[in-house]
Structures are given as C-alpha cells and as structure tokens.
Amino acid sequence: MIKLKLDNVNKQLGGMRILRDVSLEIAAGEFVVFVGPSGCGKSTLLRLIAGLDSICAGDLLIDGRRVNDLEPRERGVGMVFQSYALYPHMSVYDNISFGLKLAKTEKTSLRERVLKTAQILQLDKLLQRKPKELSGGQRQRVAMGRAMAREPDILLFDEPLSNLDASLRVQMRNEIARLHARLGTTMIYVTHDQVEAMTLADKIVVLNGGHIEQVGSPRELYERPATRFVAGFLGSPRMNFLAASLHTPGASSLVESLVLGRTALPFDSSSLAANSQLSLGIRPEHVTLKAAQGTAGIAVIGVEYLGSETYVHLDTGQDEPMICRCEVHAGWRVGDRVELQVEIDNLHLFDADGTALRRHPQTLETPLDDIAQRSVRAGAL
Amino acid sequence: MSPRLLKKALLRVGFWCLIGILLLYAVFPFYYAIVTSLKPSSALFQVSYWVDNPDFSNYAAVLQQASFLRAIGNSLVVALSVVALALFLSLTAAYALGRVKFRGRGTVLMMVLGVSMFPQVAVLSGLFEVIRALGLYNTSWALILSYTIFTLPFTVWVLTTFMGQLPHELEEAAIMDGASPWVTLTRVLLPLLWPALVTTGLLAFIAAWNEFLFALTFTLTDTQRTVPVAIALISGGSSHELPWGLLMAASVLVTVPLVILVLIFQRRIVSGLTTGALKG
Numbered sequence: 007m008i009k010l011k012l013d014n015v016n017k018q019l020g021g022m023r024i025l026r027d028v029s030l031e032i033a034a035g036e037f038v039v040f041v042g043p044s045g046c047g048k049s050t051l052l053r054l055i056a057g058l059d060s061i062c063a064g065d066l067l068i069d070g071r072r073v074n075d076l077e078p079r080e081r082g083v084g085m086v087f088q089s090y091a092l093y094p095h096m097s098v099y100d101n102i103s104f105g106l107k108l109a110k111t112e113k114t115s116l117r118e119r120v121l122k123t124a125q126i127l128q129l130d131k132l133l134q135r136k137p138k139e140l141s142g143g144q145r146q147r148v149a150m151g152r153a154m155a156r157e158p159d160i161l162l163f164d165e166p167l168s169n170l171d172a173s174l175r176v177q178m179r180n181e182i183a184r185l186h187a188r189l190g191t192t193m194i195y196v197t198h199d200q201v202e203a204m205t206l207a208d209k210i211v212v213l214n215g216g217h218i219e220q221v222g223s224p225r226e227l228y229e230r231p232a233t234r235f236v237a238g239f240l241g242s243p244r245m246n247f248l249a250a251s252l253h254t255p256g257a258s259s260l261v262e263s264l265v266l267g268r269t270a271l272p273f274d275s276s277s278l279a280a281n282s283q284l285s286l287g288i289r290p291e292h293v294t295l296k297a298a299q300g301t302a303g304i305a306v307i308g309v310e311y312l313g314s315e316t317y318v319h320l321d322t323g324q325d326e327p328m329i330c331r332c333e334v335h336a337g338w339r340v341g342d343r344v345e346l347q348v349e350i351d352n353l354h355l356f357d358a359d360g361t362a363l364r365r366h367p368q369t370l371e372t373p374l375d376d377i378a379q380r381s382v383r384a385g386a387l
Numbered sequence: 388m389s390p391r392l393l394k395k396a397l398l399r400v401g402f403w404c405l406i407g408i409l410l411l412y413a414v415f416p417f418y419y420a421i422v423t424s425l426k427p428s429s430a431l432f433q434v435s436y437w438v439d440n441p442d443f444s445n446y447a448a449v450l451q452q453a454s455f456l457r458a459i460g461n462s463l464v465v466a467l468s469v470v471a472l473a474l475f476l477s478l479t480a481a482y483a484l485g486r487v488k489f490r491g492r493g494t495v496l497m498m499v500l501g502v503s504m505f506p507q508v509a510v511l512s513g514l515f516e517v518i519r520a521l522g523l524y525n526t527s528w529a530l531i532l533s534y535t536i537f538t539l540p541f542t543v544w545v546l547t548t549f550m551g552q553l554p555h556e557l558e559e560a561a562i563m564d565g566a567s568p569w570v571t572l573t574r575v576l577l578p579l580l581w582p583a584l585v586t587t588g589l590l591a592f593i594a595a596w597n598e599f600l601f602a603l604t605f606t607l608t609d610t611q612r613t614v615p616v617a618i619a620l621i622s623g624g625s626s627h628e629l630p631w632g633l634l635m636a637a638s639v640l641v642t643v644p645l646v647i648l649v650l651i652f653q654r655r656i657v658s659g660l661t662t663g664a665l666k667g
Contacts, residue, residue, distance in 0.1 A: 056563065057562075058559050058562065058563075077562075077565075078562055078563050078565070079562075079563070079564070079565030083563070084563065085559075085560075085563045087556040087559065087560055088556070089554060089556050091554060091556035091557045091559065091560040092560075093557070093560070093561075093575055094579065095578040095579060104561075104564050104566075104574075105563075105564035105565055108564055108565045108566055108570065109565055152560070152564070153563070156564075156565075
C-alpha cells in the first residue's frame, strides 16, 4: 500500500531550484533513507514532507490525500531533529507529552501513552529529568519519544545521529532499526552517512543537485548503480574509475581501457558510437593483486593499514590512485609491482554523461531481498 | 626585589588605585546624599564625611508627607504598568521581527532604532498635544503611554536579538507538536527568554521610575505626581531655603528600592547580557 507519494515536487528558494521534479512512492511500513552530499536537497525534501516548508509545485499525497496545504500536525507526521531541539525548560515527561497536551488528549490516556513511549525507549527512569541532565544518547531517545508520542503514521528523522560520537552512533542506529521493526511505522530518514543508509534502509533514495539519481534497495544501489554518481557515492573507499573508450559498440562491447587494456565486456553499447569516452568502475574489493615479474605491472604507491584490512594505492597514471582492498597478510609495500585481476561480473561501465550501460544479465542472480534482510531486524526486540 | 616583581607590584597598586577612583566616582554622590540625609538641618553646612549621631528626623518628616507617599504609589503604578505593557508589546514584536521572515523586516528594525534617537524634548510638545487630545492630561495614563513609547525601541531591540539567537529547530519542534504561534511564544520561547525579560524589564522600570521631564509636564496636581517631580517640588519654609535634608532623605528612599531590585536580579542581568554570546 502506498503511504506517501511525491508527484513532481519542486522547491524554489530565492531563485535557486532546490528540488526539481521529485517523484517518489513510499510504501506503508517502509524505512526509506534520503542520502546525498550536502546541499543536494535531502533535508529540504524532508521538511516539505513535514510541512515546515511549502511546496512550490507538485503534489504531496499521504494515504492518497493531498496534504500540500495542511499544517504539520494535520499530516500525521512526527519529526526528530538533528539538534534534538528538546524544550530545555521542560522535564522529559513534559517534552514527550507536550504535543499530546496540545492535542487535548484526555488525562489518563495521555499519561498512559507517555509511559508507554518512555518504556519503549527505556526512558522510564528519566521522566523527571531535564534535558541538560541527560547524555547525548538519552536526549536522542527523548527526541524520538516526543516525535512518537502522538503515534504518527510517518516518522521523519533529520540526520538524527550526526551529533553523537562514533560508538554511540552505532548503538543508536541499531536502536532505530529495532524501533522500526517493533512499531512498523513508515520512517523517512535523512543522512549523509552511507553506512547509516546501507544498514537501515529498505529503500535508499540518492539525491544529487535537487533531483533523484536512483531509488532502490541498498543492494541494488551498491551492485547495480544507475549512474556514476551513485556508484561513486556509495562505498568506502569509493569506486575506482578508469578512463576508457569504446572500441566496438554492440550488444557486447569491446572496450579499450587504462590498466585492463582491450577487453570484451557484457554491456550493451549499441546506442553509442565507436571511440566514445567511457569510464570503467571497479570497487576496491573486486580487485585481486598478484606480484608482477620485474618491472612489469603497476607500482604500489601507498599502503593504508586498517587492522582488519589494507588499502593498497596503485599508480595508474590518473590523478587519483586506484585503491584495492586487500587482506592484511598480503603484506604489500610501497614500491612493489603488481598485476591486477578483476572479476568482469563486478565491473561497471558508464558513458560520458555518467549513465550506467545496461549489463546482461541485468538482474542479480541471488534474490535481492533476502541476503541480509536486516540482520538487525532478525534480532528484533 | 627584582625589577619584574617590582613591576608586578606597581601594576597591582595602579589597578587598585583605578578601582578606588571608579568606586569613588560612582558611589560618592550617593554616599554623600545618605550622610546629608542623616544630619539635622543645623549641622547641614558642616562638611563631614561621616555621621556620628544619625538623626532620622528628615526621614520621619518626608514619610509624614501624604503627597510624598502618594507619589511613591503613583510611581509604582506607572513604572510597573510600563514594564508590563512594554514587555508584552516588545515580546510579541520581537517574535515577529526575530523569528518570522518577511519583507521589510530590516527597515522596521531600523525605524524602531531611529525613533529611539529623538530626544525627549523634541517630541515633548507634540506628545503633549496627543495626550490632551486623548484626554489623558494629568493622569497616570499619560505617563504610562509616553514612557512606553520611549522604552519600546530598546526592549524590542534587545528581545529581538535574544529571540533571533534561540535555535530555529526549537520552534519547528513546537510546530510539529501542533503548537500555534501564541503557544510557541508563551510555552516554548518565553521560558527561555526570562533572563532577557528580567534585564529589559528592570531597565524599563528604572527609566520609568526616574523620569522627570514628562512627569513634570503631563501631570499637574499632587495626587498624580510621581516621585522625581515630588522631590523636586519639596520646598522649605521660604523661597530662600532649600530643605537639603528632606530632599536627600527622599532621594535615598526612592533609590534604595532600585538598588535592592538590581541586587536581587544582578545574576539574572549578567546572564541576560551574556547568554547567546557563547554557546550555552
């Protein structure tokens, strides 16, 4: 069932087009993550859905009803802010109950709901505290409690974890995932952190310069990026791009590229002319290194040791070195010369505009859904 | 003693000398008023800086004057009304000017500031006409109205600045909770603005309490006068005699409440003047 629908939504602010013809459908109970570089319009999009900013053109439908002109409270949405924005002079109890009081909720059911919310978020013992007496994680939970108390159909999160330190962030991320599994509420989550996006989302929406680059499951986006932007945005270290040109177009392409030389690749390039500029994308983990003989091969110009793995930087003659993710035992050193092995199945080919060329078979062999359908979710409350 | 230590000691001495001078400059007039008020009129013209036998006859005399007590009452009513009115108006104005983005906001703010630069005397006659036209002459309302006019620019500016410093997300959170602008202002923003309100309110109170020119012009009878005018009009037995003791006793009586007020709210004022300067 479609919960929320954006239909050609546009937003302009002072002559700047912040969002351009954004169309999107979100199913009930889905966890959707908006991700993109800063200034891509993801927060604006969230604020439009919340009703904090007005939509310039296009329609926003919730449960099939056009809500463009409705007040935030009439839309049935709750929002968690980046800075939490707790009311500093109110206790946790009052913070959570503020919205309910304004909605003229009857006293006993108000108390019941606040206590229930507090219990879900493990805030029961903190109800009388003021926000300044809480830790960062607790404040975050109060902010969620405040958004949840009125039992909205849609919960919005605006970079909720960016003020927390790294370890707390991981913990809160898991709590949010558990919360979603438990409540089953539709959640929309804005972040610039791709790990949050990958781990939390049922569906990721990648935004760039005010338009949607691609919508899909984390796995679809990672393994079948539709554009070079998406390919480069998801994954760390990011995908390596090698300059290439099309030798022979066709249903299967013969591609001339740096490092790999001339290779036949299973991409459909029949719409392109010969000698078109392409770029070949290889993720760091899809490269295997072998020692080269003598002065053959490619020079290692940098090694980053991360404990669990090593990033080896190779000099391909381009501005940016090519990065390969290797096992720690491999023991590569700067100055070594190596040969590359790449799995053709894991290559990506983009045309000069950055659009990915169709690969055959286009579908992924293992079903997209299962694999890790949220390991967090399996261990839900 | 090494030159370094000597220099340090000298600087220290200089520092305390400066403080002494400042203190003398600020406190001495008031101190001398107290001393004078505690002397019987026969001892008035012997210059001394200490009172050996405090004599409270001046205070007794002042407090026995019904018109003086009446004036204190008037002053209280006027000053408190001005504070209440000015804070209410400037709070709502500050919400609009500090939180709502609209065209001409800067112009309005500059106009508010510009208006506050007119000297009192310049508007005195015009204001007098207005007050006559409104039928407020020789009532406390005349003073409340004119003081509020002169206090508002300051309070609006200070509160607008404070309002602008409150995080936007706080207001948005209230909107998401379904709060109307009025509820947002009174239940969310107002409690956070207390230090600023206390500061501006106190300053408005002091200004209204001490104001002389309007009070002299817009009131006529003893029953409507405020304290500064009442003091100025205290006269002696003949036109050649100025009752210094009485004047000083009256001045001390009307100043002490202010000093006490400031001392009570001192910490609030300081925090009010500095919050927002640093991330708090």
